[in-house]
Each structure stands twice: as C-alpha cells, then as structure tokens.
Amino acid sequence: MLEGLPPNDATHVMRVAAPRREAQRIADLISETFDPAEVAVANFERTDAEWVVEVYAGAAFDAERLQEMVEIAAGPELAAGVTFGDVEQKDWVAASLEGLAPVKVGPFVVHGAHDRGRVPGHCIGIEIEAALAFGTGHHGTTQGCLCAIVDAARRGRPARVLDVGTGTGVLAIAAARQFHTRVVGSDIDAVAVRTARANARANQAPGILMVHAAGAGARTLGEKGPYDLILANILLPPLKRLARPLRRLLAPGGRIVLSGLLSAQVPAALAAYRSQGLRLVSQRHMEGWATLTLAADAGRPR
Incomplete structure (x- = not known):
C-alpha cells in the first residue's frame, strides 16, 4: 500500500x-x-x-x-x-518515521530500530527500518490488515499465505511470525522487494519468498499456491483488476483480505469480488480506511 x-x-x-x-x-x-x-x-x-x-x-x-x-x-x-x-x-519513509512511536496491534508491535528495547517480551516485535518502501504500521490500512491476521489466527493456521503489494514486507513478516508457515510476498516495485527481503532477514523470518511481479499472474505465485490466506493492501483500481486472478489463487475455504480502501470505496471493491463468487465475512474501519475479509464459503456478512 x-x-x-x-x-x-x-x-x-x-x-x-x-x-x-x-x-x-x-x-x-x-x-x-x-x-x-x-x-x-x-x-x-x-x-x-x-x-x-x-x-x-x-x-x-x-x-x-x-x-x-x-x-x-x-x-x-x-x-x-x-x-x-x-x-x-529524500528518503520518504525515514522522514515519516521521525518521532513515531511503536504501533501495537494484537500481539504485534511494529517499531523502528530506535525502539527495539521498548517491545515487551510477550509480543511479536516487527522491526521496520527506514527505507525506500512502504508500510510502517502507522497507517490505518496496515493496522487493519494486522487485525485481520489476528482474526485468521483464531480460525487456525493457514498452510500458505500470499501478501500482494508487500511493500516493506510488514504483513508477510507478521504472517510468518504468527503462523510459522510458508509465506510469499510480491511487489511491482523492485526496490520494495529488496527492502522486504532485508526486513525479513532482520526479523528472523528467512522462509518468506519475496517475488518481483506485476499483479497476481506471475508463474511463481501460481506454482506456490493455492493460498489459504491472501493479503492485498494496495489501492482500489488495482484491487478491482486483481479480483479474478486472486480468486484463482485462493484455496478452498481460504480467505482474502483487502485494504487500501477508503470507507466510501467499499461497495466498488465488494462488487468486483462478489462477481468472482466471494462474499463479505467482516469489515473493519480505521481512520477512514476499510479492511475487508472475504471468503468463497462465507455465510451472512456481519
């Protein structure tokens, strides 16, 4: 995102x-x-x-x-x-991190190196250094996706996770640390992929595969799927274009988490994914931004 x-x-x-x-x-x-x-x-x-x-x-x-x-x-x-x-x-993320406190979402604490000592021992610390990629944990969309990962953990452990538009890799790292399972992250930006790989190593999550790919149609993403949990924190136009390819990558019983949406954009996003047979399971709104969880086997939305 x-x-x-x-x-x-x-x-x-x-x-x-x-x-x-x-x-x-x-x-x-x-x-x-x-x-x-x-x-x-x-x-x-x-x-x-x-x-x-x-x-x-x-x-x-x-x-x-x-x-x-x-x-x-x-x-x-x-x-x-x-x-x-x-x-x-300038280094935009470095500028954005100046003076920002650690962000706690469920068991996760997203922080910079300067706050490493402030992470409680019972929490999952995710250290994101200032770099030319996006995803510091302070934005409502990132926090909404972290909440969705916490929700997914209550349902069990997904065998495979995909993070599309991984940015700094914060969501892929959170999923790997939470589930101890196979995680694939992808981004259209080569700089973001390099940054995400470095962050994965720094956070002792070396098992994450970071892929430089446009969209969700890359062969590597298909070969590593299907996925029980797909995270896509991007923007509305690319999310609408990804509806069909993400549906194809979803395992039976799996769930897709969408974010990068203003609350007013929720109907447009839902229309694109409902056309692929997906139904709304839950939605969370933070700071005017929405995070949606969808599934092919969902019951009535709540």
Missing part, C-alpha cells in the same frame, strides 16, 4: 484541492487511467471541507491532459487550481 507516499523514483508532482466527493472522483479517474507502476495517486483530508489529491510520477506530466481529466471529474473551476512541481529527493 502506498500509504500516501510518493514512488521511489518520483520527480514530478501534481496537486489539486477539492471537496471530498470531487477529490475522490479525480483520484479514481487518474488511478484508473495510468499504470500504477508509473504514476501513484494519494488522496487525503486537509480539513473537514477540503481534500487534496497528489499525483506522483518519475517523468514530466502532460499538464494539459491532467487538467482535462480534473475538469472531466470535477469541473473547470477545480481544474484551474491544478499545480505542478518537482519532488524533493
């Missing part, structure tokens, strides 16, 4: 402020138009009445095209407020 941070090689940014509904339309249109490996979209609240859409890329934007897209989604007045700029080159 992007967690509002720009991609590793971002050099250009577009910004526009808008009311929440219009901001969501702008973000959705741009996300669905561009390749997520090349363009990242963040949509966040600035005040109660105003949201900001930021679009990051490693190459210069076609300013006229983007302004036209904003106009289509939200009207000419908001399109006139679009601005373009350069991205300051």
Whole structure:
C-alpha cells in the first residue's frame, strides 16, 4: 500500500484541492487511467471541507491532459487550481518515521530500530527500518490488515499465505511470525522487494519468498499456491483488476483480505469480488480506511 507516499523514483508532482466527493472522483479517474507502476495517486483530508489529491510520477506530466481529466471529474473551476512541481529527493519513509512511536496491534508491535528495547517480551516485535518502501504500521490500512491476521489466527493456521503489494514486507513478516508457515510476498516495485527481503532477514523470518511481479499472474505465485490466506493492501483500481486472478489463487475455504480502501470505496471493491463468487465475512474501519475479509464459503456478512 502506498500509504500516501510518493514512488521511489518520483520527480514530478501534481496537486489539486477539492471537496471530498470531487477529490475522490479525480483520484479514481487518474488511478484508473495510468499504470500504477508509473504514476501513484494519494488522496487525503486537509480539513473537514477540503481534500487534496497528489499525483506522483518519475517523468514530466502532460499538464494539459491532467487538467482535462480534473475538469472531466470535477469541473473547470477545480481544474484551474491544478499545480505542478518537482519532488524533493529524500528518503520518504525515514522522514515519516521521525518521532513515531511503536504501533501495537494484537500481539504485534511494529517499531523502528530506535525502539527495539521498548517491545515487551510477550509480543511479536516487527522491526521496520527506514527505507525506500512502504508500510510502517502507522497507517490505518496496515493496522487493519494486522487485525485481520489476528482474526485468521483464531480460525487456525493457514498452510500458505500470499501478501500482494508487500511493500516493506510488514504483513508477510507478521504472517510468518504468527503462523510459522510458508509465506510469499510480491511487489511491482523492485526496490520494495529488496527492502522486504532485508526486513525479513532482520526479523528472523528467512522462509518468506519475496517475488518481483506485476499483479497476481506471475508463474511463481501460481506454482506456490493455492493460498489459504491472501493479503492485498494496495489501492482500489488495482484491487478491482486483481479480483479474478486472486480468486484463482485462493484455496478452498481460504480467505482474502483487502485494504487500501477508503470507507466510501467499499461497495466498488465488494462488487468486483462478489462477481468472482466471494462474499463479505467482516469489515473493519480505521481512520477512514476499510479492511475487508472475504471468503468463497462465507455465510451472512456481519
């Protein structure tokens, strides 16, 4: 999950402020138009009445095209407020970790190296160092997925786990430490994969296989499946595209956890996965973000 941070090689940014509904339309249109490996979209609240859409890329934007897209989604007045700029080159995760306290979710404590001594002995400490990848545990989507892993542990131990869009590897590491089972993590970003591998080694979870892959159709992912638990903490547009391939990777009786969704995006995500025969088991909302658990054999949603 992007967690509002720009991609590793971002050099250009577009910004526009808008009311929440219009901001969501702008973000959705741009996300669905561009390749997520090349363009990242963040949509966040600035005040109660105003949201900001930021679009990051490693190459210069076609300013006229983007302004036209904003106009289509939200009207000419908001399109006139679009601005373009350069991205300051810095380690975004290092900056985001400054001053952040450890995050505790169930038995997990996600922390940086500077807080290693603050992890209680009865907890599962997951140390995520500052690096050019995404997933520090402080975002509502990551916390929601960690809660879903805790929920899955109450049902038993999955034989195989897949973490799509692994980022720093925090969810794959949590699953490996919790279940002591086979875990595969994948990401479209080669830097994220290298970071996740280093984090897995540092957290004494060397059995995790980290794969550099676009989407869920990579041969390696299919060969290592099917999976009893699939985690996908990304964004709505790629989650919708992944509905069919993830369903194919799911073992009978398995469950899929989706996050990276604003609460308002839940119906759109559910529609994509219900069309693949999956049903909602539970949903959790944290800080305006939703985490969904789905299964092919689910009963009535609660």
